[in-house]
Amino acid sequence: AQSVSQHNHHVILSEAASLELGCNYSYGGTVNLFWYVQYPGQHLQLLLKYFSGDPLVKGIKGFEAEFIKSKFSFNLRKPSVQWSDTAEYFCAVNADNQGGKLIFGQGTELSVKP
Amino acid sequence: DVKVTQSSRYLVKRTGEKVFLECVQDMDHENMFWYRQDPGLGLRLIYFSYDVKMKEKGDIPEGYSVSREKKERFSLILESASTNQTSMYLCASSWGGAGSQETQYFGPGTRLLVL
Numbered sequence A: 001a002q003s004v005s006q007h008n009h010h011v012i013l014s015e016a017a018s019l020e021l022g023c024n025y026s027y028g029g030t031v032n033l034f035w036y037v038q039y040p041g042q043h044l045q046l047l048l049k050y051f052s053g054d055p056l057v058k059g060i061k062g063f064e065a066e067f068i069k070s071k072f073s074f075n076l077r078k079p080s081v082q083w084s085d086t087a088e089y090f091c092a093v094n095a096d097n098q099g100g101k102l103i104f105g106q107g108t109e110l111s112v113k114p
Numbered sequence B: 001d002v003k004v005t006q007s008s009r010y011l012v013k014r015t016g017e018k019v020f021l022e023c024v025q026d027m028d029h030e031n032m033f034w035y036r037q038d039p040g041l042g043l044r045l046i047y048f049s050y051d052v053k054m055k056e057k058g059d060i061p062e063g064y065s066v067s068r069e070k071k072e073r074f075s076l077i078l079e080s081a082s083t084n085q086t087s088m089y090l091c092a093s094s095w096g097g098a099g100s101q102e103t104q105y106f107g108p109g110t111r112l113l114v115l
Helices: none
Strands: A010-014 A019-021 A031-038 A045-050 A056-058 A064-068 A073-078 A087-095 A102-104 A108-113 B004-006 B010-013 B019-025 B031-038 B042-049 B064-070 B073-078 B087-094 B110-114
Touching: A010 A019, A019 A108, A031 A064, A031 A073, A045 A056, A045 A064, A045 A073, A073 A087, A087 B042, A102 B042, B004 B087, B010 B019, B019 B031, B019 B087, B019 B110, B031 B064, B031 B073, B042 B064, B042 B073, B073 B087
Parallel strands: A010 A108, B010 B110
Antiparallel strands: A019 A073, A031 A045, A031 A087, A056 A064, A064 A073, A087 A102, A087 A108, B004 B019, B019 B073, B031 B042, B031 B087, B064 B073, B087 B110
């Protein structure tokens, strides 16, 4: 069965530090890839997505992610985090053999110290 | 903007009670989904539906059922609530019908506590 792994469960950074959150999936076919974010007390919202084309995708609030097909990875990056980026981040994969189902990673909690 | 609403933000129920969680979307989406979110486990799919009166089991359907009588509304039913169903429940919707890989849009969640 397909799976999605987020290697970091809890990341603590100081403001202005650079961020990279890892995401790997286990499927060799066609995938759509997503990063969602859940700010404290708020609903899950889309940060960015990759469907096709340029493997480097840019999302809201200065986030970007790079799809590397050979590594089955879709890592999330931000060059300089802010305290307001404190949230939980979820990677998700929609594979072409899953009938429209999203498979989520376990989530990474990011805490940014002011 | 897509809007997905859930009937309650917080709910407290007793073991054995029948529980209804309601979800409504206003974008005429074909697909609707119910997930539960637990710390360290991410989101797990309970049931989904790609059309009115259609339903498909997700990864953890045991102890749950669903109902979709109208396109905009998708209900999750706990026939006899148990303490291990204490969780955050998230509803989502998307375009496209069966097999669609489109973006899913999420509601605010219902935090259910079963005593």
